[in-house]
Amino acid sequence: MALKQRTASPSVAPPATAPAPQPLYSTSSQYRNWRYSKQGLAKIRKDLNEQAVERVRGMVEQERVQQHSAPVASTSTPSASGSEPPSQPTTPPPPSEIQYLTVEDELSLVTYYLTxxxxxxxxxxxxxxxxxTAMTYLKRFYLRNTCMDYHPKNVMLTCVFLATKTENHPISIDSFSSKTRTTPDDILSLEFLVSQSLRFEYKVHHAHLAASGLLLDMQTTETPLETLETVYTSAxxxxxxxxxxxxxxxxxPSQIALATFRLTDPSIVDRWLGIKATRQAAHNAEQRLSAQTExxxxxxxxxxxxxxxxxxxxxxxxxxVDKAKVTEVDKRLRWARNPEKDPKSALYKKRKAEEEAEREAKSRAKAAARPANDDESVFD
Structure with a gap:
């Protein structure tokens, strides 16, 4: 018996076309979480700065009260690290006379430490x-924090050390800290805070890598390779x-990279863009606009x-960077930084003493609740 040829049912939809592959950058956390409009970026910094001024003003007042209260009992608090900026003077000006940092002040200070x-x-x-990568980390950190809470010198060193691990350029913490005249704790004590501020997103897509790809693709312009390499060096x-x-x-990253090529030689970029636009227009030939207009x-x-x-x-x-301006801002920061973050301040020592007392109380309560001869308690 002959078999009848089976035909596809008209109700069955044809297989869907596979989606076009997406560029790696557009699927990254950098694209989703670390890109802003100019207005959005300005608002983030303005809000952070205003909140910090209000918070630090309150902490400064608490510090003055604490300094005039009974001495705090001695506790085992961390010593002021070598990377810590100088402690606040023992006789600070009245709170009303303290000049807190503006958004512009903070930006100038961060930019200096980028250099x-x-x-x-x-x-x-x-x-x-x-x-x-380290420079990106520093910029991202100060979209979550302010200079009045964490001095950029401290954060800068931690960002660099963290970047060496991210980019597989290992160096021992002892070697790094000794050459930067700090201690391992100076660097490592901020590492979790920096990571947290980065949302634990360490991978960075850089413009200089996009520039390498552009160098290869621009060979389609028939520009001599020697000329392209000269442009690339300047870019x-x-x-x-x-x-x-x-x-x-x-x-x-690709937009920034292409802009640097155009700063060096606009004609090469214009020629390359023309080739790319012609290819794109060919794909859109059936659209309303003509290929030339497109x-x-x-x-x-x-x-x-x-x-x-x-x-x-x-x-x-x-x-x-205006070094004189940065120096002036840094001097004001000595008076305007958050005393709660300064290991030499009375408020910091008081908070540490309270935390240590709370830990000891919890430990005593836990020990009192244990049954006698409880062998498993050794693992608590």
């Missing part, structure tokens, strides 16, 4: 990845400047974006 990361990594001969210098700005918090609109939009990024980089290059 110090570059110098520190150079002294240790750490690679580009360690330097870039890398612009990329290092870009790390002192907010660009990586607003734009994608190409022109897309290219103009990208160029405007690249110009905007390039202006930020050039502004940073032409206006380096």
């Amino acid at each position: 110090q990361i570059s110098l520190l990594c150079g002294a240790f001969k750490f690679g580009e990845m360690v330097q870039a 890398k210098q612009h990329l290092r400047t870009s790390r002192l700005t907010d660009l990586e918090l607003i734009y994608t 190409e022109e609109l897309e290219k103009d939009k990208v160029v405007d974006l690249l110009v905007e990024i390039g202006e930020v980089i050039m502004m940073a290059k032409e206006n380096p």
Whole structure:
């Protein structure tokens, strides 16, 4: 008996087309959690600063009261680390005369320590990845914290050490701390706090890696390789400047990388964009716009974006960190930092004494509740 040929039922839908692969960056936590609009970034910093001023003002008043109260009993509190900024003077000005840091003050202080990361990594001969990652960590940390609570010098060192582990450039904590004139505890005591502020998201997608890919792809422009390599070398210098700005918090790595190429040689980038736009227009030929109009609109939009990024980089290059301003801000920070975070303050010692007393009380209560001859209690 002949078998009848089976035909597909018209009600059965054809298999779905596999979704186009997504770029690695667009699926990363960096894309989801660490990109902001300019307005959003400004609001985060403004809110953090205002909350910190209010909180620190209250802590300063509590510190004054504590200093005039009975002496705190001696406790085993951590010593002030070498990376801690100087303790507040014993005779601070009245609270009404303290000049708390503004958002601009905090940004100038953080930017200065970004430059110090570059110098520190150079002294240790750490690679580009360690330097870039540490700088990103520092910027992200101060989207969750303020300089009035944690001095950037302390955090900077921890960010660099953490970046050496993230980027597989191991160095012992003893070696790192000895060369930075600190102690291992100075570095490690902040490591969990930094990690927590980073949301434990250590991977960073950097613009200089995107630039490497662009160098390869731009060979389609038939530009001589020697010319491309010269442009790439200059672009890398612009990329290092870009790390002192907010660009990586607003734009994608590929946008920043392409902008640095355009700062060096606009003609190469324009030619490359033309090729990319033509390819894209070919795929969209059935859409309402003509291929030529589509190409022109897309290219103009990208160029405007690249110009905007390039202006930020050039502004940073032409206006380096003002060391005098940073020094003045740091002096004011001695009076305006949170005494609750200062191991030498009376408030810090009082809080530590209270915590230690609470731990001892819990330990005594737990010991009293144990049955006699309870062998398992050794594992409590």
